[in-house]
Amino acid sequence: MAKVVGIDLGTTNSAVAFVQAGKPEVITSKEGSRLIPSVVAIDNTSEIVGITAKNQMVTNPEQTFYSIKRLIGRRYDDAAVQKDIELLPFEIRKSDKGGVEIRFGNEWVAPEVISAKVLAKIKTDAEAYLGETITEAVITVPAYFDDSQRQATKNAGKIAGFDVKRIINEPTAAAIAYGLDKKGDSTIAVYDLGGGTFDVSILDIGDGVYEVRSTAGDTHLGGDDFDQRLIDHFISEFKKEQGIDLKEDAAALQRLKEAAEKAKITLSSSEVADVNLPYITADAKGPKHFRLQLTRAQFENIVGDLVDKTFDSVKKALSDAGLEKSDVHEVIMVGGMTRMPLVLRKVEEFFGKKGNQSVNPDEVVAVGAALQAAVLAGDSSVQDITLLDVTPLSLGLEVNAGEMHVIIPRNTTIPTEKTEDMFTTAVDNQPAIDVKVLQGERPLAKDNKVLGSFRLEDIPPAPRGTPRFAITFKLDANGILNVKAKDVKTNKEQSITITASTHMEQEEIDKRVREAEENKAKDEEVVTRLKTKNDAESLVYQTEKLVKDYKDKIGEDSAKELTDKSTALKEMVSKDDFNIDEVKSAYDELVQKSQDAGAKIYAEDPNAAGMQPTGEAAANTEKKKDEPIEGEVVE
Ligand code: AMP
DSSP: OOOEEEEEEOSSEEEEEEEETTEEEEOOOTTSOSOEEOOEEEETTEEEETHHHHTTTTTSGGGEEOOGGGTTTOOTTOHHHHHHHHHOOSOEEEOTTSSEEEEETTEEEOHHHHHHHHHHHHHHHHHHHHTSOOOEEEEEEOTTOOHHHHHHHHHHHHHTTOEEEEEEEHHHHHHHHTTGGGGOSEEEEEEEEOSSOEEEEEEEEETTEEEEEEEEEETTOSHHHHHHHHHHHHHHHHHHHHOOOOTTOHHHHHHHHHHHHHHHHHHHHOSEEEEEEEEEEEETTEEEEEEEEEEHHHHHHHHHHHHHHHHHHHHHHHHHHTOOGGGOOEEEEESGGGGSHHHHHHHHHHHSSOEEOSSOTTTHHHHHHHHHHHHHTTOTTSOOOEEEEEOSSOEEEEETTTEEEEEEOTTOEESEEEEEEEEEOSSTTOOOEEEEEEESSOSBGGGSEEEEEEEEOOOOOOOTTOOOEEEEEEEOTTOOEEEEEEETTTOOEEEEEEOSOOOOOHHHHHHHHHHHHHTHHHHHHHHHHHHHHHHHHHHHHHHHHHHHHHHHHHOHHHHHHHHHHHHHHHHHHHSTTOOHHHHHHHHHHHHHHHHHHHHHHHHHOTTOOOOOOOHHHHHOSSOOTTSOEEOBOOO
16 A cells, blocks of 8 residues: 655654554654754755755855745745744745745745755655655644645645645644544643744544634744744844954854754753854954853743743633633643653643653654544554544635624534525626635634635526525645635526635634734624614615505505605715614604505505515514615616
8 A cells, every 4th residue: 555654744854754554654754854944045056955955044044944934835925924024034026916926046935945945955854764655645734733834835745756645733633643633532732832933722532523622823933933032132142251242254154053952952862962063253362262050040040031921821822712721631742842851840740740751752743643644544554533623713704894794603623514595796797706715813804814705606687686606615635725705596607716815823813812802892883883874775775666566556645655754764874873773763753654555555456566564674674584685786
């Protein structure tokens, strides 16, 4: 049976594993390491990938490409992307489609093209290690990755020559690696402190099903920050001793960076680290050497606040999941930084239980991905696992000229599919409807993110409110969204698969949820206003139609009264600051009058096919469940 590998494509490092006779094994790279730095460089004209690229990073900054995961599948104009661009030394520009492009040698390429080079090295190294061709893979992504980031990651795999069987969430992969599904129902926390980012996820596990309940994190908190603190410390110590500032010296900085990371790692197992960098620089008096001894306690002092910061996110994830820390049965440690004793101590202090590290934290995600890959390949040595993830934010569409209508609520388990068939037109003879797909928690469309839009055309002429459209949202296991609109009468349909959607990372998810909470009262008032206006306009329309169609049956006085009242109502809601209560009472009154007229018509001709009484709708301004919802109006 051909092997399917599991790949952890990390911001800093990647790892790849496979399953042999039910046992996962991590592949060793050609350089003899189980971790492959996710770094690509151009050295003169040749491309280098992995550790060799990482080792020349500081001296060749413009041609060394790292942290590409921060850019993959994202929008250039995104504020978080802008922040990353500022920090990254290579050239980045906006692509024609609004995404990101990186100057790679003489070309401009998409981030996935560079990630593909890392994946291609992984593929070659795995093939050399296994002695066979590998074409299929499962790749992991952070739980908060949106569909565009997932799709771009999948593309990177494709460019590298992989058939990507599944994109799965990193915390889920970590939980799979621990085989936690076989231990009965439990709630676990995955604490992932890597080279550049911190993520925490709360998962529910039971009956072989994994469900991500919440995620939180900090996209700019990781091992690199710990290293930077040490580099700053080294520079300041050297300046104190020698009066020389090493900040501007690229070659010295590269050596300091490597020394900092090495010292940090040493201090995870030793109490003291010696830093020794001979000939770090020179002045008129001759060469200078850098020597320093650092104790674990000193180091912990220098970086303690960075560790503390992770717990802000942990608390957030717990509160989002509606849990107390005591509800967590198990804490899984992921990422190289979780080997640091201070991290382990603080995790234990916080949760009151030790973080589980028995599966190597650098490799646990790749191992879980490999187990999932084996299941997908039908490897009977591995028990079946079902993956369930959730959507981080609600998905829906714009209705009634400005409202967000949620189709898939936030935290729905995916894959999922939902159809609603009560959409209709807003004006007579409307030739098309625009379907604007939105993501977010705010009741007003304009406050949410537009993921994409499309138009369903050729609607046969019909009075407003009569055509019916079914809208289907299908979110697959990889988090990729397909939206379809169908004219129920003609069966004509139109759809989009959202691949160019905008980025949404944890910080932003949190921000959006928070904003929705903060603006709840204000938003509700605006929505009530919008609904009141819509209901009023709809009633005006129906009244006008009633008068036109049945003028002789309802009598002139009554027709005039209805016309006057509906004109007045129309005028009332044409003002932006109309009084909601006044409109509601005018609405109720008009409903009453039109019902009386309707009754008169009916008494005369029980088969009259005029308007439907709107009595129930009058009682409140909420849409009734089976009342059609107006789609976007197309002028
Ligand atoms: P990851 O992104 O999960 O590969 O994590 C990489 C980060 O973990 C880098 O910042 C490494 O320097 C750091 N790291 C790796 N091993 C250790 C260790 N034993 N102690 C502390 N940090 C480590």
